[in-house]
Amino acid sequence: MNRARLQAALHSPHPWRRLFHFAGGLVLTSLPVSWRRWLFRGERYRCPVCGSSLRGFLPLHRPYHRYCPVCWSLQRHRLVWLLFERRQLWAEGRGRFLHVAPEPALTAYFRQHVAGYVSLDRYARAQVKMDVMRLGFPDGAFDFVYCSHVLEHVPDDRAALRESHRVLRDGGVAVLLVPIIAERTIEDPSITSPVERERLFGQFDHVRAYGPDFVERLRGSGFAVEPVTARAIASAQEIERFGLPLDETIFLCRKG
Numbered sequence: 384m385n386r387a388r389l390q391a392a393l394h395s396p397h398p399w400r401r402l403f404h405f406a407g408g409l410v411l412t413s414l415p416v417s418w419r420r421w422l423f424r425g426e427r428y429r430c431p432v433c434g435s436s437l438r439g440f441l442p443l444h445r446p447y448h449r450y451c452p453v454c455w456s457l458q459r460h461r462l463v464w465l466l467f468e469r470r471q472l473w474a475e476g477r478g479r480f481l482h483v484a485p486e487p488a489l490t491a492y493f494r495q496h497v498a499g500y501v502s503l504d505r506y507a508r509a510q511v512k513m514d515v516m517r518l519g520f521p522d523g524a525f526d527f528v529y530c531s532h533v534l535e536h537v538p539d540d541r542a543a544l545r546e547s548h549r550v551l552r553d554g555g556v557a558v559l560l561v562p563i564i565a566e567r568t569i570e571d572p573s574i575t576s577p578v579e580r581e582r583l584f585g586q587f588d589h590v591r592a593y594g595p596d597f598v599e600r601l602r603g604s605g606f607a608v609e610p611v612t613a614r615a616i617a618s619a620q621e622i623e624r625f626g627l628p629l630d631e632t633i634f635l636c637r638k639g
């Protein structure tokens with residue numbers, strides 16, 4: 384995985400910047416949380432996920448990324464936090480929560496609110512090692528499924544969506560995010576080179592680039608879908624202060 388990442392970085396338009404950011408990120412990560420909170424302390428910005436007051440978010444790795452230097456949340460993580468809070472989603476279930484490919488920045492937040500938290504990943508560290516295309520849980524086992532920026536890596540995303548729908552109870556909520564970067568979804572399983580995948584699909588390990596027609600795949604899997612953007616749940620001041628994304632859509636999906 385690191386070799387493919389390195390290969391894609393070296394073929395990118397800014398290889399030295401990518402390598403510099405990679406090293407800088409490693410150094411910052413090695414510092415204690417309290418040091419990072421002190422180093423980046425400020426009044427102008429606030430990370431809602433970890434509650435830190437900050438002088439800025441970090442544009443590490445990609446020009447459009449804005450990391451919280453304390454908890455490493457990205458713009459989309461802070462938007463997800465806001466969605467759960469403002470739509471009071473926690474009140475809707477008994478707290479059986481499936482977190483697919485868990486992001487460390489959100490794990491603690493989710494666990495605070497649920498009684499039955501399960502994380503899974505095919506490759507990385509998680510409670511359960513499992514493929515999202517074949518979930519080993521009974522029908523209706525969960526109140527929530529959260530799966531963010533995963534499906535663009537999954538060979539058969541329709542199978543993953545069918546499985547997510549199956550393991551939800553009737554009325555259960557799936558919170559799904561994918562990068563929308565194409566006018567219509569493009570995919571080609573014959574393209575396997577990291578450099579070509581980065582060029583066509585946006586990242587060295589993506590297997591497709593989604594367009595807005597992603598919503599049709601969700602509906603085809605049986606979900607009722609409400610696309611939610613930052614502007615729908617936050618004011619302009621909050622979007623600036625919390626470092627929220629304007630180009631991200633959360634697909635708030637319900638079963639039944």
Ligand SMILES: [Zn+2]
Binds near residue numbers: 435451453454
């Ligand atoms: Zn934070």
